[in-house]
Amino acid sequence: MEKTSQLTQAEKNFFMREALQEALLAREKAEVPIGAVVVLDGQIIGRGHNLRETLQQATAHAEIFAIQEACEKVGSWRLERSQLFVTLEPCVMCSGAIQLARVDEIYYGATDPKGGAAGSLLNIATDTRFNHWSYVESGILADECSQLLSSFFKELRNKKKKQKNASNLI
Amino acid sequence: MEKTSQLTQAEKNFFMREALQEALLAREKAEVPIGAVVVLDGQIIGRGHNLRETLQQATAHAEIFAIQEACEKVGSWRLERSQLFVTLEPCVMCSGAIQLARVDEIYYGATDPKGGAAGSLLNIATDTRFNHWSYVESGILADECSQLLSSFFKELRNKKKKQKNASNLI
Numbered sequence: 001m002e003k004t005s006q007l008t009q010a011e012k013n014f015f016m017r018e019a020l021q022e023a024l025l026a027r028e029k030a031e032v033p034i035g036a037v038v039v040l041d042g043q044i045i046g047r048g049h050n051l052r053e054t055l056q057q058a059t060a061h062a063e064i065f066a067i068q069e070a071c072e073k074v075g076s077w078r079l080e081r082s083q084l085f086v087t088l089e090p091c092v093m094c095s096g097a098i099q100l101a102r103v104d105e106i107y108y109g110a111t112d113p114k115g116g117a118a119g120s121l122l123n124i125a126t127d128t129r130f131n132h133w134s135y136v137e138s139g140i141l142a143d144e145c146s147q148l149l150s151s152f153f154k155e156l157r158n159k160k161k162k163q164k165n166a167s168n169l170i
Numbered sequence: 171m172e173k174t175s176q177l178t179q180a181e182k183n184f185f186m187r188e189a190l191q192e193a194l195l196a197r198e199k200a201e202v203p204i205g206a207v208v209v210l211d212g213q214i215i216g217r218g219h220n221l222r223e224t225l226q227q228a229t230a231h232a233e234i235f236a237i238q239e240a241c242e243k244v245g246s247w248r249l250e251r252s253q254l255f256v257t258l259e260p261c262v263m264c265s266g267a268i269q270l271a272r273v274d275e276i277y278y279g280a281t282d283p284k285g286g287a288a289g290s291l292l293n294i295a296t297d298t299r300f301n302h303w304s305y306v307e308s309g310i311l312a313d314e315c316s317q318l319l320s321s322f323f324k325e326l327r328n329k330k331k332k333q334k335n336a337s338n339l340i
Contacts, residue, residue: 058237058247058271059229067228077228092294093270096263096287101228114301117266121299122292124262129291131284 003135005105007083012107015039016140019085019109022049022062023148029054033148036062036086038070038079038103045082046070062086063094067101079103087145089116089138095124098134105135109145173305175275177253182277185209186310189255189279192219192232193318199224203318206232206256208240208249208273215252216240232256233264237271249273257315259286259308265294268304275305279315 005012015037022035026049038046048065052058063086071077083105084098090108095117098106106118106125117124118136125134175182185207192205196219208216218235222228233256241247253275254268260278265287268276276288276295287294288306295304 052247056245056247057241058249059234059241059267060247061270064229071227071229075226077222077226077230079228091266091270092287092300093263093266096261096266097229100231100261100263117262121297127291130262 003104003133005135005137007105007107011042012085012137012140015044015083015085016087016107016109016145018044018047019062019087020141020144020148022047022066023087023145026050026062027148027152033152034062034086034088036066036084038066039083039085040070040074040079040081045073059093061091061094063090064097067097067103071101077101083107085140088112088149089120090118091115092117092122092124095122099124099130099132102132103134105137107137107140109138109140109142110149111138111142173274173303175305175307177275177277181212182255182307182310185214185253185255186257186277186279186315188214188217189232189257190311190314190318192217192236193257193315196220196232197318197322203322204232204256204258206236206254208236209253209255210240210244210249210251215243229263231261231264233260234267237267237273241271247271253277255310258282258319259290260288261285262287262292262294265292269294269300269302272302273304275307277307277310279308279310279312280319281308281312 018037019035023033027033031050034050046066046069048062051060079101085107087109089112188207189205193203197203201220204220216236216239218232221230249271255277257279259282
């Protein structure tokens with residue numbers, strides 16, 4: 001059965017802005033700014049942002065925290081009828097977690113051509129050989145999501161360049 | 171570069187028995203019996219077993235716990251040079267987590283034709299489009315790993331049948 005979106009464009013933008021707020025929290029901690037929220041019946045039931053460097057945990061992605069908080073909230077590992085919003089295309093791990101949690105709709109902002117598993121390198125969510133699949137929509141507030149990432153990496157490069165120049169002066 | 175195994179058959183069997191011990195802990199909690207360990211320099215640095223029903227968490231797979239414990243132990247999200255042993259072929263989420271943690275070698279027991287992502291439906295670990303890939307070997311103590319799963323599901327079916335018969339008598 002073909003999956004369809006249950007949300008209006010205004011709702012999609014609204015919830016992606018919430019995911020962007022989470023991404024800003026990651027940036028404040030000098031983490032790659034990626035944020036996610038899980039929505040059920042119009043309510044945010046899980047939020048998360050990237051904390052890989054802070055926690056030194058390979059699994060510390062925005063979507064994982066959002067899904068875990070959502071499961072805790074509903075008291076079940078099944079998040080049927082839910083929507084997940086994330087500022088960057090989910091990786092393999094997060095696409096798998098979304099599948100396991102039976103999230104129905106995935107919305108993301110920027111695409112990730114190097115590691116994306118929701119359309120770029122793979123499309124886990126629409127692979128009907130698995131026992132759950134989801135509606136996937138990309139490009140929600142894509143410019144804002146991309147801009148946040150590119151400015152973060154630009155600042156990082158400038159910082160490294162300054163450090164290098166400073167060490168050359170010693 | 172082609173990845174190769176750094177372990178002897180005796181070592182592979184030894185560590186898979188440890189993963190099987192974890193799987194037994196899952197069975198004691200009425201969870202699908204799946205267990206995993208992460209090994210570095212001949213030492214187990216992370217252990218885990220399936221706790222999906224107990225915790226009602228979609229992400230509560232054996233490999234996730236083993237990887238998280240291993241990251242905590244080494245104080246880094248990078249588990250380079252490590253090996254992961256798991257009694258059942260990893261799913262998409264766990265294959266992604268293994269990739270993110272840069273685990274070098276994956277050993278599993280039973281194959282999972284319905285959801286396996288390390289050779290069955292997908293082979294994430296050997297997809298060289300991603301920035302990390304791993305050596306993968308299946309069939310380590312395959313009979314014991316499969317047997318543990320099939321006896322668990324057989325008992326579950328019998329239990330359900332008994333419950334159905336009992337309710338028919340009321």
